Amino acid sequence: xFRFQSLDEDCTLEKEEGLVEEEDEIDxxxxxxxxxxxxxxxxxxxHKRLAELEERKNEGLGxxGLGxxGMGGMGGGDASTxxxxxxxxxxxxxxxxxPPHHSLxxxxxxxxxxxxxxxxxxxxxxxILGADPAxxxxxxxxGPGDRSTGLPPPPSMPQQHQLPPHxxxxxxxxxxxxxxxxxxxxxxxxxxxxxxxxxxxxMNSHNIWENNMGFGPVSVTPGLVTQMEDSPLMSIIxxxxxxxxxxxxxxxxxxxxxxxxxxxxxSSPVIGSPxxxxxxxxxxxxxxxxxxxxxxxxxxxxxRPPFPAGVGPVLSQIQRxxxxxxxxxxxxxxxxxxxxxxxxxxxxxxxxxxxPHRMGPHHNHVPCPIIRHNTTHLHxxxxxxxxxxxxSRGGERGGRVGDWRSRDPYSNLMTQREKxxxxxxxxxxxxxxxxxxxxxxxxNYFEKMEKRQERDRDGVxxxxxxxxxxxxxxxxxxxxxxxxxxxxxxKLTVSSVNNPRKMIDTVVTSRTDDExxxxxxxxxxxxxxxxxxxxxxxxxxxxxxxxxxxxQTPEEQREALxxxxxxxTLQLYASLREKEWDDRVSDEQCLLIMSVRKGKRLISxxxxxxxxxxxxxxxxxxxxxxxxxxxxxxQDQALCWLVEPVAVVISSLSSAALTDLLQELQGSEGQLSxxxxxxxxxxxxxxxxxxxxxxxxxxxxxxxxDDNRWTELVFSVTRxxxxxxxxxxxxxxxxxxxxxxxxxRYVDRQRLELLQEKLQISSLSR
Amino acid sequence: MxxxxxxxxxxxxxxxxxxxxxxxxxxxxxRDGRTLIGFLRSIDQFANLVLQQTVERIHVGKRYGDIPRxxxxxxxxxxxxxxxxxLEKESDTSLQQVCIEDILEEQRLQQQSRQEAExxxxxxxxxxxxxxxxxxIMDEYGVQHQY
Numbered sequence: 007x008f009r010f011q012s013l014d015e016d017c018t019l020e021k022e023e024g025l026v027e028e029e030d031e032i033d034x035x036x037x038x039x040x041x042x043x044x045x046x047x048x049x050x051x052x053h054k055r056l057a058e059l060e061e062r063k064n065e066g067l068g069x070x071g072l073g074x075x076g077m078g079g080m081g082g083g084d085a086s087t088x089x090x091x092x093x094x095x096x097x098x099x100x101x102x103x104x105p106p107h108h109s110l111x112x113x114x115x116x117x118x119x120x121x122x123x124x125x126x127x128x129x130x131x132x133x134i135l136g137a138d139p140a141x142x143x144x145x146x147x148x149g150p151g152d153r154s155t156g157l158p159p160p161p162s163m164p165q166q167h168q169l170p171p172h173x174x175x176x177x178x179x180x181x182x183x184x185x186x187x188x189x190x191x192x193x194x195x196x197x198x199x200x201x202x203x204x205x206x207x208x209m210n211s212h213n214i215w216e217n218n219m220g221f222g223p224v225s226v227t228p229g230l231v232t233q234m235e236d237s238p239l240m241s242i243i244x245x246x247x248x249x250x251x252x253x254x255x256x257x258x259x260x261x262x263x264x265x266x267x268x269x270x271x272x273s274s275p276v277i278g279s280p281x282x283x284x285x286x287x288x289x290x291x292x293x294x295x296x297x298x299x300x301x302x303x304x305x306x307x308x309x310r311p312p313f314p315a316g317v318g319p320v321l322s323q324i325q326r327x328x329x330x331x332x333x334x335x336x337x338x339x340x341x342x343x344x345x346x347x348x349x350x351x352x353x354x355x356x357x358x359x360x361x362p363h364r365m366g367p368h369h370n371h372v373p374c375p376i377i378r379h380n381t382t383h384l385h386x387x388x389x390x391x392x393x394x395x396x397x398s399r400g401g402e403r404g405g406r407v408g409d410w411r412s413r414d415p416y417s418n419l420m421t422q423r424e425k426x427x428x429x430x431x432x433x434x435x436x437x438x439x440x441x442x443x444x445x446x447x448x449x450n451y452f453e454k455m456e457k458r459q460e461r462d463r464d465g466v467x468x469x470x471x472x473x474x475x476x477x478x479x480x481x482x483x484x485x486x487x488x489x490x491x492x493x494x495x496x497k498l499t500v501s502s503v504n505n506p507r508k509m510i511d512t513v514v515t516s517r518t519d520d521e522x523x524x525x526x527x528x529x530x531x532x533x534x535x536x537x538x539x540x541x542x543x544x545x546x547x548x549x550x551x552x553x554x555x556x557x558q559t560p561e562e563q564r565e566a567l568x569x570x571x572x573x574x575t576l577q578l579y580a581s582l583r584e585k586e587w588d589d590r591v592s593d594e595q596c597l598l599i600m601s602v603r604k605g606k607r608l609i610s611x612x613x614x615x616x617x618x619x620x621x622x623x624x625x626x627x628x629x630x631x632x633x634x635x636x637x638x639x640x641q642d643q644a645l646c647w648l649v650e651p652v653a654v655v656i657s658s659l660s661s662a663a664l665t666d667l668l669q670e671l672q673g674s675e676g677q678l679s680x681x682x683x684x685x686x687x688x689x690x691x692x693x694x695x696x697x698x699x700x701x702x703x704x705x706x707x708x709x710x711x712d713d714n715r716w717t718e719l720v721f722s723v724t725r726x727x728x729x730x731x732x733x734x735x736x737x738x739x740x741x742x743x744x745x746x747x748x749x750x751r752y753v754d755r756q757r758l759e760l761l762q763e764k765l766q767i768s769s770l771s772r
Numbered sequence: 773m774x775x776x777x778x779x780x781x782x783x784x785x786x787x788x789x790x791x792x793x794x795x796x797x798x799x800x801x802x803r804d805g806r807t808l809i810g811f812l813r814s815i816d817q818f819a820n821l822v823l824q825q826t827v828e829r830i831h832v833g834k835r836y837g838d839i840p841r842x843x844x845x846x847x848x849x850x851x852x853x854x855x856x857x858x859l860e861k862e863s864d865t866s867l868q869q870v871c872i873e874d875i876l877e878e879q880r881l882q883q884q885s886r887q888e889a890e891x892x893x894x895x896x897x898x899x900x901x902x903x904x905x906x907x908x909i910m911d912e913y914g915v916q917h918q919y
Contacts, residue, residue, distance in 0.1 A: 428789075
């Protein structure tokens with residue numbers, strides 16, 4: 007598995023020193039890569055020297071078939087081939103290596119170069135290259151014989167002692183000694199650091215390959231010495247022999263050059279993102295640094311397993327299980343280390359679990375209870391089956407496996423931690439907030455099995471029904487709270503993958519309950535009205551379309567259609583009228599409907615279709631409520647739509663009705679003045695008066711004069727008209743011509759003239 | 773080397789996981805039809821495999837030949853199936869091992885004959901108006917599978 011570079015903790019923006027260090031490091035890096043580099047001497051010279059060395063080495067090996075230089079490049083560039091003597095013929099063209107590699111020639115830190123001008127570098131290079139099987143086999147497919155061993159043994163140093171057994175091992179195309187340090191590519195570097203376990207131990211703490219943390223690339227703490235025995239490299243080395251390690255080198259300024267971390271992430275771990283994982287999520291764990299039993303974790307990102315904190319109870323179960331396992335199984339570690347907790351203290355309570363008595367000498371029995379801990383996500387039935395299976399199979403496997411593994415030098419390449427890590431990921435995938443949705447058949451199967459078992463055992467042994475308890479992972483909402491500095495305007499927003507930038511800054515205005523209630527009520531009412539209006543409209547439209555449909559339907563069905571029509575109209579009226587009185591329009595309802603513009607329109611369209619009595623009632627209602635309506639109409643000014651249909655109605659009114667209407671119009675105190683202020687009101691008034699006049703003038707024996715009501719009403723109207731200031735007199739939509747004659751009946755000349763003036767004013771200003 | 777006992781830990785009871793298969797000899801069948809045999813050394817969450825001492829085994833009829841390959845890293849998505857090889861029963865097979873050149877030759881012949889058969893079949897079908905989708909067009913790798 008490819009092991010990622012780990013970032014130093016210091017890489018956060020918070021620590022100044024760390025940042026500076028990083029920069030220095032980067033600069034250095036850049037310098038090496040792109041600049042002249044730290045070395046002064048000519049690389050060509052260097053190369054020549056190395057080539058000579060190689061010659062010597064080749065002679066020493068006595069013509070062992072160096073089947074091609076395993077190395078992809080001997081310092082890049084065609085120039086090198088020119089400089090190399092005959093061995094070059096065996097060397098594949100090194101032009102494959104791109105120039106950057108060449109510029110890495112200065113990559114071995116300056117400290118190295120100070121020593122003997124390159125000897126060390128080249129020997130180091132050789133060690134690295136030799137130790138890395140990937141590089142060794144780059145030279146292409148060699149003969150079958152070479153590949154029999156998975157890991158080609160490391161090469162021997164040419165100028166230093168060559169162990170005779172090694173000579174036979176080098177034919178697998180390993181790079182001979184004098185390779186240019188330029189071959190120390192980044193990856194190779196890393197590989198060495200990772201794999202060069204035991205040799206590193208011998209280095210002192212000022213090893214150039216130490217990272218800032220003070221650890222070697224592979225854990226060097228004493229607690230892990232025993233663990234080293236498991237290390238595959240260890241085993242390989244024991245089998246195959248140790249290459250000679252150059253003495254540790256102290257760099258001049260003790261800079262860490264080994265772990266050339268990529269530049270720190272631009273977003274601060276605090277602002278905006280979830281805690282920065284120095285190791286990106288999805289990275290397998292490195293070799294464990296140390297195993298502290300206590301909760302005191304090194305806060306390094308290296309040790310933090312790459313999991314979000316949201317992985318809750320299941321993980322802790324796993325950890326408990328694994329912890330117990332590790333204790334029971336008795337790993338020969340110095341201190342028995344539990345796997346590290348994810349994300350901090352939230353899971354400490356779970357941590358307190360391990361029963362102390364489990365620590366100590368290990369027993370080789372299969373731990374049944376531990377399985378239980380590990381399997382909380384499983385159906386209980388399933389778990390039971392598994393434990394049974396475990397127990398039956400537990401004994402036989404143990405011994406054999408152990409025996410075989412003792413002979414396998416490459417075993418345990420994958421450390422326990424890594425296995426746990428993979429297991430964790432796989433377990434995470436099993437978590438589900440809705441088990442029935444995610445794994446229906448699994449749940450069902452085990453439920454059925456349970457039921458079956460119960461049925462079988464019924465009467466013999468009653469097992470209490472176990473309900474399926476699967477850990478429900480709570481969906482945690484990680485809301486982003488933007489960082490705000492005190493006294494500043496606005497909020498600092500750092501967008502990251504987990505919180506993309508806010509496009510809209512919405513502010514939630516929270517209202518008190520009462521206010522909300524009131525507002526709601528208001529809205530509800532309005533909605534109600536609109537709803538009613540809509541319903542009425544649909545009826546109205548049907549009524550209106552009746553004519554057309556009537557023409558289209560055949561004779562037989564016309565009767566039915568007629569009936570339908572009637573009911574519709576009745577319905578329409580029914581929605582308007584009072585509950586008990588059939589001939590009076592409900593004020594409330596009328597008001598409500600008319601308060602909406604659409605309602606007014608509705609009424610205006612409706613009136614023509616209503617039977618005369620009902621229409622009259624509607625008009626009455628309008629007149630009665632005119633002031634209120636007028637007030638509500640201020641915005642819409644839609645009352646004027648009513649003029650036409652109302653006019654029609656009025657003209658069909660009887661005298662009594664007309665009188666009534668006029669009375670209604672004047673109804674309450676001060677109503678008339680309000681009426682006069684409204685255009686529609688004035689128009690209505692005029693209509694009524696004009697109708698009255700028409701009646702009087704046309705029909706000699708009209709009953710208008712029978713009671714005094716009409717006269718009185720007209721008197722009051724005239725009075726009002728005279729009294730009202732001209733400014734508040736709203737111009738009507740039109741002035742019927744016969745008003746003057748009406749007034750001439752009731753008022754004297756003087757007043758008439760005044761009225762005329764006023765009305766003329768009104769009529770002129772029309 | 774000191775013997776360390778591995779705990780009998782069941783990481784994923786009831787589920788399929790390769791963790792217990794580590795360090796065991798496996799036979800891996802790939803999507804392109806190759807058969808690899810090697811020691812499974814490392815896995816990851818995608819079931820990418822690291823096989824060590826890998827051998828590619830070519831089967832033709834009752835004979836097979838091995839090509840040693842060294843270390844293989846197989847991308848998980850390319851694995852059709854894999855299974856543990858019982859080391860004791862491994863030699864207990866009726867198949868006959870031959871040297872690699874022979875087996876390659878046999879394989880070539882087999883491929884050839886198969887292709888010819890395919891061609892004639894295709895032609896015959898075409899005459900009848902039926903065009904069967906050819907597997908090499910269907911399969912993205914365009915390789916004939918070895919049965």
